[in-house]
Amino acid sequence: MCVKHVPDIQSERALGPDHRVVRDGGDGTLNELDENALEAALTLVEAAGEGSVTALTVGPDDAVDAVRKGLQMGADEAVHVVDDAIAGSDAIGTARVLAAAIRHLGGADLVVTGMAGLDGLTSLLPTALAELLDAAALPLAAEVTVDGATVRVRRNLDHATEVLEAELPAVVSVTDQANEPRYPNFKGIMAAKKKPVTTLTLADLGLDAAEVGAAGSRTEVLDAAARPARDDRVLINDTGDAGVRLAAFLLDNQLV
Amino acid sequence: MSVLVLLDHTPDGALRAPVRELLTLARDIAGADVHAAWPASGAEPTEETVAELGAMGVGHVHRLVADADLRLSAVVATGLASLVGAIGADLVLALSTFENKEVAARLAVATGAGVVTDADALTVEDGRYVAGKTVFAGTWTTRCAVTTPLAIVLVKANSVVAYPAEDAVPVAIDDHAFQADDAARRVRLVERTERPASGRPDLASAHVVVAGGRGTEGDFSAVEELADVLGAAVGATRVATDEGWIGHDAQIGQTGVTISPRLYIGAGISGAVHHRGGMQASGTIVAINSDPDAPIFEIADFGVVGDLFQVLPQAAAELRARKG
Ligand SMILES: Cc1cc2nc3c(=O)[nH]c(=O)nc-3n(C[C@H](O)[C@H](O)[C@H](O)COP(=O)(O)OP(=O)(O)OC[C@H]3O[C@@H](n4cnc5c(N)ncnc54)[C@H](O)[C@@H]3O)c2cc1C
Numbered sequence: 296m297c298v299k300h301v302p303d304i305q306s307e308r309a310l311g312p313d314h315r316v317v318r319d320g321g322d323g324t325l326n327e328l329d330e331n332a333l334e335a336a337l338t339l340v341e342a343a344g345e346g347s348v349t350a351l352t353v354g355p356d357d358a359v360d361a362v363r364k365g366l367q368m369g370a371d372e373a374v375h376v377v378d379d380a381i382a383g384s385d386a387i388g389t390a391r392v393l394a395a396a397i398r399h400l401g402g403a404d405l406v407v408t409g410m411a412g413l414d415g416l417t418s419l420l421p422t423a424l425a426e427l428l429d430a431a432a433l434p435l436a437a438e439v440t441v442d443g444a445t446v447r448v449r450r451n452l453d454h455a456t457e458v459l460e461a462e463l464p465a466v467v468s469v470t471d472q473a474n475e476p477r478y479p480n481f482k483g484i485m486a487a488k489k490k491p492v493t494t495l496t497l498a499d500l501g502l503d504a505a506e507v508g509a510a511g512s513r514t515e516v517l518d519a520a521a522r523p524a525r526d527d528r529v530l531i532n533d534t535g536d537a538g539v540r541l542a543a544f545l546l547d548n549q550l551v
Numbered sequence: 552m553s554v555l556v557l558l559d560h561t562p563d564g565a566l567r568a569p570v571r572e573l574l575t576l577a578r579d580i581a582g583a584d585v586h587a588a589w590p591a592s593g594a595e596p597t598e599e600t601v602a603e604l605g606a607m608g609v610g611h612v613h614r615l616v617a618d619a620d621l622r623l624s625a626v627v628a629t630g631l632a633s634l635v636g637a638i639g640a641d642l643v644l645a646l647s648t649f650e651n652k653e654v655a656a657r658l659a660v661a662t663g664a665g666v667v668t669d670a671d672a673l674t675v676e677d678g679r680y681v682a683g684k685t686v687f688a689g690t691w692t693t694r695c696a697v698t699t700p701l702a703i704v705l706v707k708a709n710s711v712v713a714y715p716a717e718d719a720v721p722v723a724i725d726d727h728a729f730q731a732d733d734a735a736r737r738v739r740l741v742e743r744t745e746r747p748a749s750g751r752p753d754l755a756s757a758h759v760v761v762a763g764g765r766g767t768e769g770d771f772s773a774v775e776e777l778a779d780v781l782g783a784a785v786g787a788t789r790v791a792t793d794e795g796w797i798g799h800d801a802q803i804g805q806t807g808v809t810i811s812p813r814l815y816i817g818a819g820i821s822g823a824v825h826h827r828g829g830m831q832a833s834g835t836i837v838a839i840n841s842d843p844d845a846p847i848f849e850i851a852d853f854g855v856v857g858d859l860f861q862v863l864p865q866a867a868a869e870l871r872a873r874k875g
């Protein structure tokens with residue numbers, strides 16, 4: 296199961312002078328949507344009555360908080376891949392590191408991810424990861440079940456609802472509709488303190504620094520700027536004619 | 552520069568509306584030589600569709616034909632990978648939908664291409680494709696160059712104004728047959744249910760959206776009435792969809808549909824960050840909320856502190872009267 300450490304979406308998010316997400320603002324957090332992924336992984340293992348859940352993250356030092364939260368929720372093990380050369384990876388680069396880490400850990404029957412990182416929102420990672428692991432990709436599950444070696448998901452797309460099925464190994468990404476993530480309880484928090492977090496570097500994974508990070512990235516951010524606040528904002532109190540004034544605003548600005 | 556456009560289409564063989572924007576972008580970049588791929592997933596392009604493609608300047612339509620289900624993104628990606636090689640395309644353009652993100656991810660791994668998702672502009676600079684993209688709920692704008700020989704750019708709806716080519720071109724349709732390998736067959740499509748059309752415009756690509764939240768208390772009639780006067784799509788917050796007041800496909804936001812219409816009107820919506828993430832890039836934002844401190848007013852061009860059940864019907868009546 297993969298979790299991502301992202302800036303808290305309630306905080307002011309920014310891109311730094313290097314055009315990368317500012318990840319050291321001190322208010323980073325576990326990507327909210329990855330709590331749904333953790334919940335799904337834990338529930339599936341509980342239902343199967345066997346197996347274990349490993350929380351895996353790729354990211355800077357702070358990212359360890361994401362897997363710690365995973366341990367608190369009930370994951371059995373935590374793995375953090377950290378290496379300066381990873382900085383600046385795009386989604387495919389990150390998928391390469393995750394795939395190498397999963398292989399290094401002996402593989403997984405099922406990899407569960409969130410539907411999107413609430414920072415970049417590319418949603419490319421789960422499918423790319425599946426491809427790199429020679430596994431089936433079943434993204435955007437609103438419901439996921441495993442029966443023996445078969446995984447089945449139901450998903451809602453823009454124009455249709457689908458049921459997909461595949462044999463394990465597979466990568467599933469889950470949406471926030473999939474479940475209600477549990478809160479870590481006191482016991483879980485205490486138990487998590489005793490569980491070690493394994494730290495891995497690119498060298499441990501046998502990955503070449505040129506394949507990942509900014510060096511291996513296939514896109515380059517040229518410039519980034521905060522959008523100016525909307526000006527000329529109008530706020531009126533309804534004194535009985537606000538509907539008429541709203542209609543006038545729409546007509547005057549040729550919005551209808 | 553040779554561009555390949557993925558033609559998202561309905562089960563009846565019509566183009567999804569925002570595909571016209573892609574075709575406009577493609578023509579601006581490639582001139583006359585626009586190629587397009589039609590996944591033959593049951594529906595064939597209707598006569599009207601073919602005429603429209605010609606009018607938009609698409610000279611070559613390649614039907615992707617395989618011994619596998621082309622409704623599966625893995626199969627489409629396999630077909631595109633071989634088609635890109637066959638025609639020597641250096642840019643693949645597609646709509647920025649969740650399904651196409653799956654196609655793009657596989658195509659990128661297979662071909663080494665760089666991907667930009669959710670783009671709202673595209674130019675060529677020093678021989679490289681450069682895409683514009685807003686991030687962090689529309690609060691930042693960035694420009695992102697693709698550094699690989701093949702670029703995949705997924706473009707949001709309502710990013711450019713679509714218009715036909717100066718001269719219509721004849722459309723040659725050929726079959727691009729390919730074999731779906733084992734990797735493309737790992738997933739089985741057990742069931743697919745198309746959502747019935749609502750009669751209103753499609754939320755993701757509508758030019759105008761009227762959305763309702765908890766403040767409607769489940770009564771969407773005022774929202775729908777204004778939407779119909781404006782020819783708008785109807786959207787909602789997750790509270791409204793979770794309550795079952797309206798279908799999940801109406802959910803706007805970070806975990807729902809991302810929209811950037813010319814005009815967004817939100818009624819009884821507080822403006823939570825998850826919702827804003829899906830609509831903050833809209834052209835003009837109008838909010839109606841009874842609470843003057845609602846966060847949505849921070850991003851509204853025109854805000855009304857008032858009761859939506861008073862304001863919306865009055866606005867609808869006034870618009871009907873003034874439009875005659
Ligand atoms: C992981 C995660 C993902 C999420 N994803 C999404 C998402 O994609 N999209 C989304 O929308 N939400 C999402 N949410 C939920 C989001 O956080 C908010 O809870 C939700 O957007 C609030 O919806 P609301 O504005 O309808 O309700 P509220 O926040 O309760 O606001 C209702 C507003 O209506 C006003 N009001 C009440 N009566 C009237 C009246 N008669 N006239 C005018 N105004 C009135 C009130 O003043 C209030 O401001 C997500 C949450 C999580 C945790």
Ligand SMILES: Nc1ncnc2c1ncn2[C@@H]1O[C@H](COP(=O)(O)O)[C@@H](O)[C@H]1O
Binds near residue numbers: 326351411416418
């Ligand atoms: N650096 C990372 N480490 C671990 N998991 C990640 C990382 N980046 C993305 N993911 C996972 O991939 C999902 C989709 O992310 P994205 O493709 O960035 O939108 C997230 O919800 C995470 O589960």
